[in-house]
Amino acid sequence: MLRDVLREPTFLILAAVAPAPLHGYGILQSVDELSEGRVRLRAGTLYAALDRLVGEGALRVDREEVVEGRLRRYYRITAAGREVLRCGVDHLEANASAARNQLARGAEAGLA
Amino acid sequence: MLRDVLREPTFLILAAVAPAPLHGYGILQSVDELSEGRVRLRAGTLYAALDRLVGEGALRVDREEVVEGRLRRYYRITAAGREVLRCGVDHLEANASAARNQLARGAEAGLA
DNA sequence: GCAACATATACCGATGATCGGACTATCAGG
DNA sequence: CCTGATAGTCCGATCATCGGTATATGTTGC
Numbered sequence: 001m002l003r004d005v006l007r008e009p010t011f012l013i014l015a016a017v018a019p020a021p022l023h024g025y026g027i028l029q030s031v032d033e034l035s036e037g038r039v040r041l042r043a044g045t046l047y048a049a050l051d052r053l054v055g056e057g058a059l060r061v062d063r064e065e066v067v068e069g070r071l072r073r074y075y076r077i078t079a080a081g082r083e084v085l086r087c088g089v090d091h092l093e094a095n096a097s098a099a100r101n102q103l104a105r106g107a108e109a110g111l112a
Numbered sequence: 113m114l115r116d117v118l119r120e121p122t123f124l125i126l127a128a129v130a131p132a133p134l135h136g137y138g139i140l141q142s143v144d145e146l147s148e149g150r151v152r153l154r155a156g157t158l159y160a161a162l163d164r165l166v167g168e169g170a171l172r173v174d175r176e177e178v179v180e181g182r183l184r185r186y187y188r189i190t191a192a193g194r195e196v197l198r199c200g201v202d203h204l205e206a207n208a209s210a211a212r213n214q215l216a217r218g219a220e221a222g223l224a
Numbered sequence: 225g226c227a228a229c230a231t232a233t234a235c236c237g238a239t240g241a242t243c244g245g246a247c248t249a250t251c252a253g254g
Numbered sequence: 255c256c257t258g259a260t261a262g263t264c265c266g267a268t269c270a271t272c273g274g275t276a277t278a279t280g281t282t283g284c
Contacts, residue, residue, distance in 0.1 A: 005271095007241060008117055008207070015210060019217035025261050034210045038203065045242050047263065052241085069250050070261050082218065085211060091150065092208040095120070098127060098146045099201050103194065105131035117242090119270060137232050157271050159234065164270085181279050182232050 006088040009041055010049050014058065014077065014085040021062040021076040024050065050075060058084050118200040121153055122161050126170065126189065126197040133174040133188040136162060162187060170196050 006014070009031075016022060016030035024046060031041050053059040058081030062074040077085070118126070121143070128134060128142035136158055143153050165171040170193030174186040189197070 005120055007119070009242070011207065011211065015207075015214045018211070018214040020221060023261080025259095028261095034214070035207065038206075042243055042245085043262075044244075044264075048241075068260085072261070077218070082215065085215060089208050089211050089215070092204045092211075094150075095123065095127075095147065096201050096204040096208065099123065099130070099197060099204075102127045102130040102146070103198060103201070106189065106194065109132060121271070135232080137230095140232095154272055154274090155233075156235075156273075160270075180231085184232070 006084070006091075008039060009045050010053070011085070011088050011092075012039055013041075013046065013049050013053065014081055014088070017059060017075055017077045018082065018085060021074040023065075023072040023074045025072075027075070053081065057081070118196070118203075120151060121157050122165070123197070123200050123204075124151055125153075125158065125161050125165065126193060126200070129171060129187055129189045130194065130197060133186040135184040135186045137184075139187070165193065169193070 012031040012034055013027055015034055016027045022030060027050075028041050028043070028046060031039055050059065054061065054075070057078055059075045060078055062076035064074070065072045124143040124146055125139055127146055128139045134142060139162075140153050140155070140158055143151055162171065166173065166187070169190055171187045172190055174188035176186070177184045
């Protein structure tokens with residue numbers, strides 16, 4: 001379970017797949033919604049990250065379908081992947097609250 | 113004010129300098145504390161990031177002192193830098209709460 | 225006397241996630 | 255016809271970060 005850092009795209013990919021198995025293109029859209037348009041995943045980033053996450057055991061391929069002549073590959077989050085994501089959430093919140101506190105201390109001091 | 117992404121080290125550096133001007137080595141220690149030991153900045157990362165942030169106008173050199181024969185260069189956060197950090201905090205919190213929600217939806221569905 | 229450690233900054237090559245785009249393919253709508 | 259949505263694949267480029275080295279001084283401990 002040795003994860004150094006979850007970058008934003010990777011973090012959001014895991015979050016997108018957390019509720020239910022989802023295919024690549026669906027993840028693309030889900031990440032867009034989850035981040036309220038702040039993050040637009042590149043196809044290259046997505047499929048590379050997907051391969052990486054499967055390799056690390058955070059995701060696994062659930063099933064493949066062909067819908068209207070187009071392949072859909074569904075990815076499912078693993079127990080390890082959920083743990084990584086949970087850890088990442090805690091991490092993010094800790095950083096956010098620490099930074100918020102630091103900003104408040106600066107404002108108090110009347111810093112530029 | 114076009115900031116694509118704040119990576120964790122950069123984010124924490126800004127947070128460290130937010131309350132008051134601080135010199136490089138002090139930032140190193142502050143980041144360590146702020147992140148509760150989760151993040152250990154490399155010297156290379158720090159001084160490169162510092163130069164970059166000054167170049168971007170998020171920080172500026174406040175003053176230089178010589179203490180016990182050693183140079184201390186103090187960095188001060190700018191108004192733009194505070195804005196970048198504030199923006200980053202919101203961003204982080206939004207991502208964290210979205211991911212938390214997704215995890216809850218997965219748990220509800222009894223996903224592995 | 226000397227090793228080890230804290231303080232403080234600087235430089236450099238390697239790594240790897242992400243970016244930015246191109247490519248293939250099908251189907252719907254104007 | 256052409257655009258846009260859907261769906262996946264591949265590839266070179268970028269650049270923040272990593273990991274380590276170098277330089278210097280002061281302090282602590284054996």
